[in-house]
Amino acid sequence: MSDTLEQFEQGLAEVASASTDAFQGRTTEQALREANAKLVGPNGQLTKLMKLMKDLPADRRRELGQQANALKQEIQAAFDASLEGLAKAAREAELTGPALDPTLPGRHARRGRLHPLTRTIHQLVDVFLALGFDVEEAPEIDFAANCFDKLGFPPDHPATDMQDSFFVQRPGGELDVVLRTHTTTIQIHQMLQRKPPMAVICPGAVYRRDDDATHSPMFAQIDGFAVDEGLTFAHLKGVLTAFVRRLFGDEVPVRFRPSYFPFVEPGGELDMGCVFCEPWKGDAGRTRACRVCKGTGWMEILGCGMIHPVVFEAVGIDPKRYTGFAFGMGIDRISMLRHGISNIRLLYENDARFLGRL
Numbered sequence: 001m002s003d004t005l006e007q008f009e010q011g012l013a014e015v016a017s018a019s020t021d022a023f024q025g026r027t028t029e030q031a032l033r034e035a036n037a038k039l040v041g042p043n044g045q046l047t048k049l050m051k052l053m054k055d056l057p058a059d060r061r062r063e064l065g066q067q068a069n070a071l072k073q074e075i076q077a078a079f080d081a082s083l084e085g086l087a088k089a090a091r092e093a094e095l096t097g098p099a100l101d102p103t104l105p106g107r108h109a110r111r112g113r114l115h116p117l118t119r120t121i122h123q124l125v126d127v128f129l130a131l132g133f134d135v136e137e138a139p140e141i142d143f144a145a146n147c148f149d150k151l152g153f154p155p156d157h158p159a160t161d162m163q164d165s166f167f168v169q170r171p172g173g174e175l176d177v178v179l180r181t182h183t184t185t186i187q188i189h190q191m192l193q194r195k196p197p198m199a200v201i202c203p204g205a206v207y208r209r210d211d212d213a214t215h216s217p218m219f220a221q222i223d224g225f226a227v228d229e230g231l232t233f234a235h236l237k238g239v240l241t242a243f244v245r246r247l248f249g250d251e252v253p254v255r256f257r258p259s260y261f262p263f264v265e266p267g268g269e270l271d272m273g274c275v276f277c278e279p280w281k282g283d284a285g286r287t288r289a290c291r292v293c294k295g296t297g298w299m300e301i302l303g304c305g306m307i308h309p310v311v312f313e314a315v316g317i318d319p320k321r322y323t324g325f326a327f328g329m330g331i332d333r334i335s336m337l338r339h340g341i342s343n344i345r346l347l348y349e350n351d352a353r354f355l356g357r358l
Contacts, residue, residue, distance in 0.1 A: 264305025302329035
C-alpha cells in the first residue's frame, strides 16, 4: 500500500508540473483540446491516477482526493481561459483586419450535372429513337437459358464458364440464374412478347469477370435489333453508318469486318476512323504515331450481324418468313472515345475533380 501511496503522490506532482505550461503556445482549439485530453481526458494522466484511490490508505484517501480534485479544477480553469483567449484573438483579428465589402455577391453552390456515361446513353438513345427504334428494358438477373442457350451459344462456349460469368446458386443448388453478361437478352424477352415487325434497343448494365484498364466487372452496354420481312445486311449497314455519322460527324469513315457471334450469321464488327488521329485528313505521320488506334487509323466500336435462325426458332418466330439484324456495343467505350479517357476505372471511381472536366 505504501508503494501505491508513493506512486499517487509522485503522479500528482508530475501532473501539476505538466499542467503549468500545457496550454501555452497552443494556437488552435484542436491543439488545446488534445493537451487537455492528455491530462484529464478519459485516458489522461490524472484520470488514470484517480483509479488508484481505492488502494490508498484510508487515513490519507480524503486528503489526496481533495488535492486531485483541486488540481483537476485548476487544469479546467486554465483550459477554459486558453479557449477564451483564442476566441478573443480571433475576434480581434476580424475587427482589425482588412475591411469586408458586404455588397459583394455571394458564392453560389456549384450545380451538378449528369455523369458522362448517362450523357452518352442519352445521346445514343436519341440517335436510335430518330432511326425508329423503341427503348425497352430487360432484367439484369436472368435465366442462363435467356443469356446463352436461346441465343445459340454452344454448351461448351467460353462465355458460359463460371470464371467468365457471375452465376447465382438457388436454394435447390441449380446454377441456372446469372447476372447477364450482355444486353443481347433483350432479343429473347421482346421476341417472346411482340410480333414482327419490331425494332428495339436496350441500354443497361452487364457483368463479367474482367478487370483491367479497358474492362470492368460491371459496365454498360446497348443492344439493338430489328425483325421484319425482307431485312438484309444492307439495312443493318445503313442503320449503323447513320448512327456513327450522327454521333461522330459525317466525315468519319466506317467499315465492316467479318466476325463470329453465336447469335448472328453472318456476323461482323464495325470499325470507324480513329477520332484521335483523324486519318481521313491525310496526315499519315500523325496516324502512325497514334497510340489509340496503334497506327491503323481504325477503331472497333461494335459487333453486329443478321440474327441467326436458331434464335428465331427458340422464340417461335418463323425464320423462313422473317429476317432480322442485331448489334451491340459498350457504352463505356463510346464514352471513352468521345472524351479521350484512357482507363475505364476513371468512369466508376466517382472522382468529382475528374468528372467535372468532362
